[in-house]
Amino acid sequence: MVVVSVGERRTQAERTAAMRTRLLDATIECLVTYGYAGTTTPRIAEIAGVTRGAQVHHFRSKEDLVVAxxxxxxxxxxxxxxxxxxxxxxxxxxxxxxxxxxxxxxxxxxxxxxxxxxxxxxxxxxxxxxxxxxxxxxxxxxxxxxxxxxxxxxxxxxxxxxxxxxxxxxxxxxxxxxxxxxxxxxxxxxxxxxxxxxxxxxxxxxxxxxx
CATH class of the missing domain: 1.10.357 (Tetracycline Repressor; domain 2)
Incomplete structure (x- = not known):
């Protein structure tokens, strides 16, 4: 069994910030590669390597993502x-x-x-x-x-x-x-x-x- 020390554990706030950054980086990559019209929430989730559910938990819509x-x-x-x-x-x-x-x-x-x-x-x-x-x-x-x-x-x-x-x-x-x-x-x-x-x-x- 792998034991994770207390020092290695991230707080919920840190995990949330990391996920938001991951999704925002994916949004930027999507904008560069596909343009605004081609930037869709499924595409962003795919680039970020997360489920649509995880994405929606942090950003409910494309508008929320692009505004952020x-x-x-x-x-x-x-x-x-x-x-x-x-x-x-x-x-x-x-x-x-x-x-x-x-x-x-x-x-x-x-x-x-x-x-x-x-x-x-x-x-x-x-x-x-x-x-x-x-x-x-x-x-x-x-x-x-x-x-x-x-x-x-x-x-x-x-x-x-x-x-x-x-x-x-x-x-x-x-x-x-x-x-x-x-x-x-x-x-x-x-x-x-x-x-x-x-x-x-x-x-x-x-x-x-x-x-």
Whole structure:
């Protein structure tokens, strides 16, 4: 007989948290692989390797799952931004470093899943409300990370406005890239946009800090 020591036993709260994480990870995988329309509760349960009963115990519906996934994804993106050392892009041209940091911060499965939820939120009021709640937190974390590259500047309104414009442009480029499925083309579009964004950011940095 296998004896499990007290120290190895997980509390009910820990087991619940582990199961929820398992289901949310499966939801993200499903969003990336099958898109929002193809993300179904049976598919999520299959990917998670749990029974439908276990799934329903934690999330009663697809809506419950995807709404929880919005915040879960936001937290994952925040942690990614905090783990990324923006300082590795430091160099003689901090503007180029900022734009490269933003590009790298918007790559990977987490961002693909996020886009799926953004698009779905267009016609889903509950989802839209949750997206609107968490996205400012993600954006704020990205701006904080950029501050490593632009010390004493990132808090200025005119600089922040350019950074938000850069993120808006980048996200639009990446969404279009999902249509033509050409990552290299998306990068070329971003490089083209960066010519203008770099000029805007340089001008903002050179302006007097009157705001």
């Amino acid at each position: 996934a919005v915040e879960y994804l936001a937290q994952q993106r925040i942690q990614k931004a905090m783990r990324q050392d923006a300082g590795i892009w430091k160099g003689p041209d901090p503007v180029a470093g900022v734009l490269e940091f933003l590009w790298n911060s918007h790559q990977g499965d987490m961002f693909v899943a996020t886009i799926e939820l953004w698009v779905a939120a267009r016609t889903d009021d509950v989802l839209a409300k949750e997206v609107a709640r968490v996205e400012p937190m993600v954006n704020s974390t990205l701006i904080t990370a950029v501050a490593q590259l632009l010390p004493d500047h990132a808090a200025r309104k005119n600089v922040r406005n350019v950074l938000y414009t850069a993120m808006d442009a980048l996200r639009g480029i990446l969404v279009v890239g999902f249509v033509d499925r050409d990552q290299a083309q998306a990068r070329r579009r971003w490089d083209r946009a960066c010519v203008y964004l770099a000029a805007m950011l340089s001008e903002a940095l050179a302006a007097k800090a009157s705001d």
